[in-house]
Amino acid sequence: MEEQLKIDFEKNLKNFSYSDQEKKFKEINFKEFLKQGFPNRKLENWKFSDLSQIIKSNIGELSFYNNYSKENQIEKIELINELEHNKLIIVDGKIVKIDFKFEDKDKIEVLVDQSEKTIRKNINSLINLNNAFSNKFCKIIIKKNYSLKKPLVIYHSTNKNTHFSNTNSRIDFKLEENTCLRVIDIFKDNSEKNFINIYYNFELDKSSILKNYKIDKTINNNVKYSYNNVNQEADSISETFILSSGSKFFKNEINCDLQGQHSSAFVNGIFDLDEENHHEIKSNINHLVENTKSYQLVKSVLEKKSKAVYQGKIFVSSEAQKTDGYQLSNAILLSENSEFNAKPELEIYADDVKCSHGSSSGSLDENSIFYLMSRGLNYKEAKKLLINGFLLDVIEKITDGEIKNLIKDLMGVKE
């Protein structure tokens, strides 16, 4: 694989115009990735899912070079009709369309062809890989005091000829003071056996609100990794919702730095897994100053040979007094071959805090099924009703009414 990597990297450098500085940046990242390789079980963060193994068994040999120039046309992508929205379409890691047609033009600035010069902090080898191979990234700035009228939907798609490839994409967002942005990530895969690597950076200024909904519902054979880095200033709010369901493997990592007082972070997730799917959510909520708040809720329903992993961490620094941190995960195992692993972690250095976590896993309550069946439902209906009720808890946490309904429709959950 190393050979292939080197060839592809050289090709990448040659075929796209990078400045010397950019080249240097990419080379540093590339070397770092070569050194570490794909994450494996030796890393604490990948204890339950060995990515190098997963890639080996599901994809085999990967190629890292994507020739964007020749296929610029957009594959037919099924867009969401239920909801008026702004569009951003990514095909094979490259942004092919940005359309903010519902918004005031002077309130949104879109900077394409951005590049970074130095590694701000070394996060993990997959971010290095992303830095080394992703094309120039895009930065979206929301100007002061502006709330977007319609949500932004980011479609992640692959070309139907793309197989056994690694695609990398990166978008930075800056929310200036007192702004509001809703982002929906939707995955529409047209091809199989790819490794898709997504990296988002969010900067939240004072009193800004970010809502990010990730919807992975289409059944596909791709391996995906997504990393959200969120920096929050005073009074800002971030809300992340993850519906993890369709892909073969999907790991969502969320890192939230609560740097301003009274900022808060919410992470909610649903694992609705079938077949041999293996999904994971890893959250890192860092309470760095006083009076910050975080809330996490993750529920899983696991069928057949599926496996879900939830690793949630709450970190409280010694300055962060009066922190309120909460974390809960529940799982229902429906098949004897399914598996749920959790690692709810607390790392606390301040004393005046209220932090707690809970985790439970088990089977459906037979008594409840019996009760429903005695009311005339058959076994299947009773089971479905109970599961819907179980998952509805998380969906109800979505603060945006429109999107809540969209997700309910997608999941076939009715009240």
Next chain:
Amino acid sequence: MRDKQIEDLKDYKYGFSTDIESIKAPKGLNEDVIKFISNIKKEPKWLLDWRLKAFERLKVLKEPDWQKPKYPKIDYQDLYYYSAPKSFNDKPKSLDELDPKLLETYKKLGIPLQEQKRLNGIAVDAVFDSVSVATTFKETLTKQGIIFCSISEAVQEHPELVKKYLGTVIPLTDHFFATLNSAVFTDGSFVYIPPGVRCPMELSTYFRINASDTGQFERTLIIADKGSYVSYLEGCTAPMRDENQLHAANVELIALEDAEIKYSTVQNWYPGDKDGKGGIYNFVTKRGLCKGNNSKISWTQVETGSAITWKYPSCILKGDNSIGEFYSIAITNNHQKADTGTKMIHLGKNTKSKIISKGISAGYSDMTYRGLVDISPNATNSNNFTQCDSLLMGNKCGAHTVPYIKNKNSDSNIAHEATTSKISEEQLHYCQQRGLNAEEAVGLIVNGFCKEVLQQLPMEFAVEAQKLVGISLEGSVG
């Protein structure tokens, strides 16, 4: 009255060292030292081979480094692996022949070795540096067929039992410190409870490190045969020294069908001084195997001492319907560090486990609960309940919770909950209003916080532990 008591206890009262001539193996870790230990203990060949096999394995193993408390590198070649009081060259036959200095030491420690204290009704095996020095109540126990002696003695007198069970729970190929212990273990206790016998008294071991530059590597093996019951206590102290001393013990418990083992520890090794200088590194491997159906193993620990505590008393629930329990209080103050918890590995059907962990950190200390609950695909209808609560005093200390939860069986349930908080102002205010001073109030509240665990300890120990809890936190409020 209480003030005076506190004044007495404020400093580590077990910090004295006894001036006893001792025999030591040459410094360093190599085959010759292992042969020396084996030779001086007149061990059979199979045990020496076993030790050497462990040593071979040790050469390729690396020290684990995933733990939270980091420590400076230990120079394993700069330690004495064997140290024994000189008068022990010919082992005394009765307590009367013991070196009076030794007896005095144990008297200072409050260990009921001597006749008059036999009324206490606890059988004691005392381990001084590397060797077991005295075992009490032997006759009473022998009548019931119970074997309670030092492991060196057991190797001589009951080799078949030792050979059968030694290393079955903690194999030679385990992690670094366990393997180190297998190679150089010097002494420890051996307990065998025959089928159907309920051990009439608490069995107890008292460990003490005396000599400097020594590591203590004791090995405890407890076997509860079918339908038997035993409750075992362990206590430990060490003199105050500036350097760090290593204590890497292995404890193996085996419960056969319908048997029950209750293992309680009150660990009070020297924690180092107020600036974190000196103290014991307590890197212990404790593991219990519920081998037979309906067996039960219960660990209770009160961890107040040691510069670094790093241990996870675990249960392997192999037999159907077996039960594993873990109750823990860990208190860290000043610069102490602890990384402790448990592993519950469910293999058999209908197995149950319960974990109650209470962590209290004060001063500049760091406390981590790390635990694993693993329900394997075959462990149908198993249950686990985990609760770990942490209490923080001051913003210089840390409390961390790192549970690993693995459920691979759909008919099994796991519930885990954890909280971290501080003592509420209201509670403190209420207590102070009733006439307690701040420290007494904290002591009272902390004891309430720990009550669930303290209840699990045998009477005599519970009182001692309760006092210890209060003392460990002296000076952490106000």
